[in-house]
Each structure stands twice: as structure tokens, then as C-alpha cells.
Amino acid sequence: MNTMELPETEIVAENKPEVIQLPLGLLGFEQIKNYALLARPEEEPFMWFQMLEGAKQSFLVISPAFVLPDYQPDISNDDAEFLGLTSPDDAMLLNIVTLRANGQATVNLKGPIVINRHTLIGKQVIPNNVAQYTLQHPLPVS
């Protein structure tokens, strides 16, 4: 187990994180529009998605490639247009990890955060094939 402290704003500045704009916020956090994506090598494959406004709390996120290699959320045309995605390569996917009290962790595969790599604008989308995926996909932890 790695023990770590929540990233401070200063650390964020040092690491020059990507600033991701979510014009619609996350579901339940609609008022927070700007997040820092903080990736530290020692924490791979996890990354932090930290609010840059309000309480500046964080979400733990992971690329679905580490969770379910054949994960293929079917992004609606409306969302693709909203994000300005013209090909699947334009999109970066992040899934929110929930740390459970018993040391287990789950990943939300129903509501991925989809980010346009070029504009760094993102949205938490509900894919057309949402019924295929689970909200609390267990993460294989050791």
C-alpha cells in the first residue's frame, strides 16, 4: 500500500497539471467547472482529478485501459458534438474510482469522463450502451 496525502495546490502548480474544463461539471457537482488532472509516476495508474474551485476536493481517477481493456463506451452524437470529437483518438477517457472502507476499490464504468485531448474540454457522459457496464466495477487490488 502506498500512503499519500491529498495533493496541495502548490504541488499541483509544481507538476504543471493539465487543466480540464467541464462546462457542465460532474453529475452532482454541476457548479464546479475547472479541474486539474494530476498524474504522478509513483501513483500510476491512478491520477487525481482535483477541483480548482470551491472546496478543492479530489476524485481518484484511472484510465479504463487498466480496468477493462475492451471498454468501449458508445458516446452519443450529441456528446461527441458537444466535445468537438471527430475521431475516437481525440478522446481521453477517465473513470472515477471509489475507495471503499474495506480497502477495496470500485470503478464507475457507467459515467466516464470524456475529454477532448486537444481542447481539454470534458464531460461526464452516459454512453448509449450504459446498460452494458456497472457503476461499481471491482478493481483488482492486491
Add this chain to the structure above:
Amino acid sequence: MLILSRKPGESIVIDGRITVKVMRVEGDVVKIGIEAPAEVPVHRAEVYAEIQKNNQEALVNGGVKLPRLAKR
């Protein structure tokens, strides 16, 4: 809220492009058929509520131990 009475087989049209049809009524379950253009997302309302709740549970407030991913 607009409330309409419909019988099985009857429909309503929204915005001239979305058709909502009552297919069958079986006890307390109503089967609804929805025809909408591809760009109109249609989801059960619970999906939004579940993801919202999951987001709230996932929020990290303090120092945490990061799990170590098991080797595949």
C-alpha cells in the same frame, strides 16, 4: 407537469421528432417505446441519480491509502 391519459398503442409526440408510445401495460409495469433521433440521449432517470450518488461517495476529503492494482 402536463399529464395525458393514453391507452396501449397510443402515442405522444414531443417536439415533432420524439415519439413516446405506450406499448403494453402489465400489472404495475408500463412498457414504453421511444423513437428519437440519434442525437437525443434517452436514459432511465435512475442512471443519472446513481452516477450522482456514486460521484458523491467517490469524493476524497483527506489522506488516503492508494490501492495497489493486482497484476493481470
